[in-house]
Amino acid sequence: MKINFQNISKIRVRYGETDQMGYCYYGNYAQYFEVGRVEALRDFGFSYKEMEQQGIMLPVSEFQVKYSGPAFYDDELTIVTKIVSMVGARIYFEYEVLNPSGKSISKASTTLVFVSKSNMRPIPPPTSFIELMKKYEVNEN
Amino acid sequence: MKINFQNISKIRVRYGETDQMGYCYYGNYAQYFEVGRVEALRDFGFSYKEMEQQGIMLPVSEFQVKYSGPAFYDDELTIVTKIVSMVGARIYFEYEVLNPSGKSISKASTTLVFVSKSNMRPIPPPTSFIELMKKYEVNEN
Amino acid sequence: MKINFQNISKIRVRYGETDQMGYCYYGNYAQYFEVGRVEALRDFGFSYKEMEQQGIMLPVSEFQVKYSGPAFYDDELTIVTKIVSMVGARIYFEYEVLNPSGKSISKASTTLVFVSKSNMRPIPPPTSFIELMKKYEVNEN
Amino acid sequence: MKINFQNISKIRVRYGETDQMGYCYYGNYAQYFEVGRVEALRDFGFSYKEMEQQGIMLPVSEFQVKYSGPAFYDDELTIVTKIVSMVGARIYFEYEVLNPSGKSISKASTTLVFVSKSNMRPIPPPTSFIELMKKYEVNEN
Numbered sequence: 109m110k111i112n113f114q115n116i117s118k119i120r121v122r123y124g125e126t127d128q129m130g131y132c133y134y135g136n137y138a139q140y141f142e143v144g145r146v147e148a149l150r151d152f153g154f155s156y157k158e159m160e161q162q163g164i165m166l167p168v169s170e171f172q173v174k175y176s177g178p179a180f181y182d183d184e185l186t187i188v189t190k191i192v193s194m195v196g197a198r199i200y201f202e203y204e205v206l207n208p209s210g211k212s213i214s215k216a217s218t219t220l221v222f223v224s225k226s227n228m229r230p231i232p233p234p235t236s237f238i239e240l241m242k243k244y245e246v247n248e249n
Numbered sequence: 250m251k252i253n254f255q256n257i258s259k260i261r262v263r264y265g266e267t268d269q270m271g272y273c274y275y276g277n278y279a280q281y282f283e284v285g286r287v288e289a290l291r292d293f294g295f296s297y298k299e300m301e302q303q304g305i306m307l308p309v310s311e312f313q314v315k316y317s318g319p320a321f322y323d324d325e326l327t328i329v330t331k332i333v334s335m336v337g338a339r340i341y342f343e344y345e346v347l348n349p350s351g352k353s354i355s356k357a358s359t360t361l362v363f364v365s366k367s368n369m370r371p372i373p374p375p376t377s378f379i380e381l382m383k384k385y386e387v388n389e390n
Numbered sequence: 391m392k393i394n395f396q397n398i399s400k401i402r403v404r405y406g407e408t409d410q411m412g413y414c415y416y417g418n419y420a421q422y423f424e425v426g427r428v429e430a431l432r433d434f435g436f437s438y439k440e441m442e443q444q445g446i447m448l449p450v451s452e453f454q455v456k457y458s459g460p461a462f463y464d465d466e467l468t469i470v471t472k473i474v475s476m477v478g479a480r481i482y483f484e485y486e487v488l489n490p491s492g493k494s495i496s497k498a499s500t501t502l503v504f505v506s507k508s509n510m511r512p513i514p515p516p517t518s519f520i521e522l523m524k525k526y527e528v529n530e531n
Numbered sequence: 532m533k534i535n536f537q538n539i540s541k542i543r544v545r546y547g548e549t550d551q552m553g554y555c556y557y558g559n560y561a562q563y564f565e566v567g568r569v570e571a572l573r574d575f576g577f578s579y580k581e582m583e584q585q586g587i588m589l590p591v592s593e594f595q596v597k598y599s600g601p602a603f604y605d606d607e608l609t610i611v612t613k614i615v616s617m618v619g620a621r622i623y624f625e626y627e628v629l630n631p632s633g634k635s636i637s638k639a640s641t642t643l644v645f646v647s648k649s650n651m652r653p654i655p656p657p658t659s660f661i662e663l664m665k666k667y668e669v670n671e672n
Contacts, residue, residue: 123428123438124276124421126269128322128583133265134591135565138558139406146405146464156405157464160551168557172595178651181269182428182439228601264569264579265562269442275450276424279417280547287546287605297546298605301410309416313454319510323569323580369460406558408551410604415547463551 110246113191115148121183132179138171141203141216144189148201152191153240163225164234169198170219177213184208194241197222197230251387254332256289262324273320279312282344282357285330289342293332294381304366305375310339311360318354325349335382338363338371392528395473397430403465414461420453423485423498426471430483434473435522445507446516451480452501459495466490476523479504479512533669536614538571544606555602561594564626564639567612571624575614576663586648587657592621593642600636607631617664620645620653 119140127133149156156166179185186206193200198221205214224231232238260281268274290297297307320326327347334341339362346355365372373379401422409415431438438448461467468488475482480503487496506513514520542563550556572579579589602608609629616623621644628637647654655661 120425122421123268123424124274127264128267128269128271129588129590130269131590133561134594135265135558135561138556138561139404142405142558143402155464165552167552167554167601168598170595170597171557172593174593175591178590182437261566263562264565270447270449272449274420275453276417276420279415279420280545283417283546284543296605306411308411308413308460309457311454311456312416313452315452316450319449323578405550406556409546410549410551410553412551417547 109194109241110248111191111193111241111244112246113148113152113244115144115151115189117144117147117187117189119143119185119187121179121181121185123181126181130178130180132181132183134175137173137175137205137214137216140185140187140205141171141189141201141218144187144203145201145218148189148191152244154237159234159237160225162234164231165223165225166199166220167223168218169221171216173214173216175214177207177211179205179207179213186210191241191244194233197232199233250335250382251389252332252334252382252385253387254289254293254385256285256292256330258285258288258328258330260284260326260328262320262322262326264322267322271319271321273322273324275316278314278316278346278355278357281326281328281346282312282330282342282359285328285344286342286359289330289332293385295378300375300378301366303375305372306364306366307340307361308364309359310362312357313359314355314357316355318348318352320346320348320354327351332382332385335374338373340374391476391523392530393473393475393523393526394528395430395434395526397426397433397471399426399429399469399471401425401467401469403461403463403467405463408463412462414463414465416457419455419457419487419496419498422467422469422487423453423471423483423500426469426485427483427500430471430473434526436519441516441519442507444516446513447505447507448481448502449505450500451503453498455496455498457496459489459493461487461489461495468492473523473526476515479514481515532617532664533671534614534616534664534667535669536571536575536667538567538574538612540567540570540610540612542566542608542610544602544604544608546604549604553603555604555606557598560596560598560628560637560639563608563610563628564594564612564624564641567610567626568624568641571612571614575667577660582657582660583648585657587654588646588648589622589643590646591641592644594639595641596637596639598637600630600634602628602630602636609633614664614667617656620655622656
C-alpha cells in the first residue's frame, strides 16, 4: 500500500545537541526524525501516544541516514517527513532536513513495525489507522 | 540513619557528550551521577534493576551540582559516589568528579525517593536494602 | 543588579527523552532550561549565538532543581524562565516547569559566568548586554 | 584499500538511555558506535582526539542500522567494530551489537570523511594513519 502524506515540522538545534566539531551531533538526528514522525502522525489525525496506551508500540527496525551538510547551533531546521508505504505490520517513512537557507543537509528513511506490548510480536496496525491511510493511498496503476 | 559507603567509577567522555564550547555539556553529568549511583548500589550488593522489576522505583526528587572546571572529550573521569543518609523513603547521595589529573571539577548531590510503581507513592525501602545499609551505618554518638 | 524579565517557552517531551519509568528522564531538564534561557535572551533582544561568535561564552557554574511531579511523553510543557540578577561576571536565572494541566512540576535555578573564549577566564558581560539589562533593572529601595 | 581490523568494546545501557518502551532508545546506538569507533582507533594505535587537535576532523557522512532485537537497562552490550576499507578521504566501519546472552541484536555501518578543520573540505588521512592501516591491509588477489 503506497501512501502520499507529508508533514513539515520545525526544530531548533539546542546547545546540548552540538558537539565540539561545532556541528549538531550525528546521533541527534534520530530524535529529530522521531519528532517528524510523531508530528506527521498527529497531523494525519493519529496519536502515537494513545496507540501505545492501547497496547501497540511502533519500534524502529531499520534506519538509514546520509548527511550532506552540517546543522549548527540555534539553526531552525525544517524536517520534511513522508509516510511512504505500509506492508503488513511494517510502515516506511522518509525524511529530509533543510537548513535555515533551505538547503538540503540530510536525507533519511526508517522502517517501523507495529508490535503488541504484551508479547512484543508484530501485529496488524489498528483498524482506525488503516482507515486513515486509505485516504492517502496512491493508486499504483 | 547516616551511612558511610563509597564507590569509585570511571566514565570516559563521549564525543556526542561534548558541546561546541569544547566541554562536556553540563546536562550530561546527570547521567554520570546516575551511573555512579547504580554502580555504588551494585558494589553495595544491591541491584537497582531487580528492585524496579519488583515494583519499586527510585526517582530523583532533588539535584544540585557545582561545576568548578571543565571535562573534555575522551577524558576518563573518576566519579566518586557516596551514600550519605536515609530518612524514611528518602535516600541522599553525594558525588565528586575528578578529571584525569585528579583535580576535582564538580560536586553534586541528589535526593531520591522510593516509590511504589503501582501508585507512584512513597514507600519504605525494601527490607533487604535496609539490612544492607545497617552494615554501613555510622554511629552518631 | 536585580532584574525583572520573564520568558515563557513551550517544549514537547520527545519519546527519546522518556525513560523506562515512563517519565521524562531527570537529566533532560537541563536541556529544557537551556532552551528557556536562550529563548529568554532572544526575547530580551540578545543572541547568545552571536555573543559566542564574538568570543564570549556563558557556561553554567551552578544548577539546582527540585522535581515535584513527573512529565510524560508528548506533554507540552511550559518553561517559565526568569532573569533574576547579575553580579560581576555572574548571571542568575530561575525556572519553573508547568505540565499541560498548568501544575508546577519542577523548579530550578542556574548561575552562569561570562568567560572569554581565549583564556576561559571570567570577564564582564558585553556592554550591549548591560544596557539591555538596565531596561529591566529593579529599583531595590 | 581493504582493511582487516576488529575491536571489541563493552558498554552498559544507562537508565537515561532507555525509553518508555523499556528498550534502549534507537537513537542512542549512534553514540555506542562512536565509542566502538574511537576504541577501535585507540586499539589500532591512533588517537582521534590528537588528530582533531592537529586540525583534521572525521564527521560521519552515512549511517545505516538494523535493529533485530532490543537492549535493556543495565545490559552489558558487546560492540564489535570493524575497520573495513578506506578509499580516498573516506573510511568505512561495520558494527555488530551483542546482548549479554551473546545474541546479535543490531548491525550497522558508517562512512566517515577526513576533513580539514580550517575549510571543512575532504583531505587525505594523516600519513601516520595510512602507515598504520597498511599493517592491516588485506591482499585482494
